[in-house]
Each structure stands twice: as C-alpha cells, then as structure tokens.
C-alpha cells in the first residue's frame with residue numbers, strides 16, 4: 575500500500591550515534607496532531623523500536639512548537655463528520671501511539687522545544703524523561719475552547735504534579751514556562767533553547783552505555799509500581815528481574831565481576847563497561 579507523501583512528511587526522523595531524533599513535523603501548524611500524523615508516528619515507532627542502530631529515542635518538534643495538541647480541524651471537526659465511528663478511530667490512532675511509547679523498548683526522552691498543549695501531554699508523559707527549553711509553554715488549554723482535558727491529559731497532570739496545581743492548571747487555562755514545569759514535575763530540567771539539544775544528547779549518551787535489558791525492565795518497573803501496594807511492588811520487581819535475567823543472563827554477572835573482582839568501576843558512581851561483556 576502506498577502512503578500519501580503528505581502523511582509521510584508529518585514526522586521527521588534522523589538516526590545518529592545511536593539516537594533516533596524523531597520530530598513532529600508540521601511546523602506551520604505548530605505540530606498539532608492530525609490523524610495523518612498519528613498514523614505516521616505509529617509507523618515510525620514500529621520501524622525504530624528494534625533497530626540495532628537505535629538505543630535511545632528523542633521526541634521533539636520542528637519550528638517553534640513541540641506540539642500544539644490535537645488538530646482542532648482535522649482531528650476533531652473532520653472526524654466528527656463520520657459520527658462516533660470516526661471519533662473512535664481517531665482516538666484509537668492517537669492513544670495507540672502514546673501507549674506504544676509509554677511501554678517502548680528503548681529509553682525515550684521528550685525534548686520540549688516550544689509550545690506543548692492539551693493532547694501533547696499524552697506523548698510528554700509517555701516519554702521516560704523530559705527536558706524543556708526555559709521559554710517553552712505548557713498549557714491545558716482545553717478549558718479555553720470549551721472541553722475538559724481528555725485524551726489522558728487530566729490524568730497526566732495529576733500523575734505529574736500536585737492536586738492543587740493540576741486543578742488550577744486545568745481550570746484556569748493559564749500556561750507555565752519550562753522553569754515552572756520543572757518545579758511542578760512536568761519535566762526533569764529546563765535549559766536555554768540553544769543548550770537543549772546538547773544536554774539531551776549528553777543524557778542519551780549516558781543511557782547508551784547502560785545495559786539495555788536492565789533499562790527496559792527499570793522503566794517499566796517505575797511506571798508499574800506507582801499503582802501497586804508495597805508488597806505487590808516487591809513481588810513484581812522480583813518477577814521482573816527474573817524475567818530480565820532470561821534475556822540477559824551475562825550482563826548482571828559481568829556488572830558484579832567488574833566491581834567485585836576487577837575493581838574497574840563502582841556501581842554507585844557509574845555503569846560497568848558493556849563492551850567487555852561476552
């Protein structure tokens with residue numbers, strides 16, 4: 575099946591030094607998410623997930639926006655014409671790639687270069703780490719045009735920040751900048767825009783040196799245990815590590831050996847040398 579070139583162009587991808595730089599690529603529309611973009615993003619995630627040359631995925635935006643949320647025209651107005659079926663299809667496509675990203679095989683980093691609104695909170699939360707430009711603007715603007723923060727956005731706000739902040743943010747429809755987004759827990763760090771990419775590349779380079787099986791087990795564990803009792807979490811973590819061992823029986827032993835026998839590193843201060851692993 576041939577894919578419409580306009581649809582293909584909604585997402586840009588460059589792979590360099592183990593990092594897949596994936597961009598929302600509708601800068602003239604402030605990277606708002608249309609059904610075409612949502613379909614293309616799922617294809618891109620599929621293509622990159624198990625590639626040997628990709629160890630970390632960074633999600634960013636071309637131009638002045640990260641993503642101005644859902645496309646009010648193409649995602650809402652034009653799909654509603656097809657009734658409930660049209661709406662549900664559009665939701666499946668967008669929620670589908672966000673869910674895929676939440677449980678992605680590789681570590682993921684949101685590099686929020688500019689506007690981040692509403693539906694953009696889905697992929698923001700889906701990424702494991704998030705770094706923003708100090709001047710980036712985050713907003714639950716739904717209330718400003720007359721809907722509630724759906725598509726998971728209300729859930730994301732309450733997952734990431736306090737009850738009072740989430741409530742104020744959602745009800746007032748006021749934006750916060752990158753620095754405030756750090757204070758509220760939406761992102762890890764905020765930097766001047768011209769330093770953002772270098773910092774993200776630096777973080778990605780650290781992740782690329784870690785054991786990839788352990789990274790996947792770790793990121794899934796952090797997401798899963800949030801909703802568990804202590805005892806359930808303790809049990810889940812035992813099972814998750816034992817399952818990880820079946821994919822990577824040597825890595826953990828090598829990590830112990832380089833510390834205890836070779837004394838070439840300290841786990842408290844950095845990662846073991848993966849290249850020496852048999």
Ligand code: ACO
Pocket residue numbers: 602603604606638642643644645646647648689691692693694715716724725
């Ligand atoms: N849906 C549809 N079109 C959009 C969206 C969007 N979410 N965001 C921007 N655009 C379009 C504009 O209509 C405009 O199109 P045009 O050139 O054909 O007129 C183009 O993108 C550029 O937008 P401007 O508003 O001219 O850009 P500016 O830089 O001045 O402002 C801003 C940027 C603040 C992001 C503004 O575009 C905006 O408010 N967008 C809507 C943000 C929003 O509330 N999104 C929905 C969140 S709720 C949800 O996702 C469910």
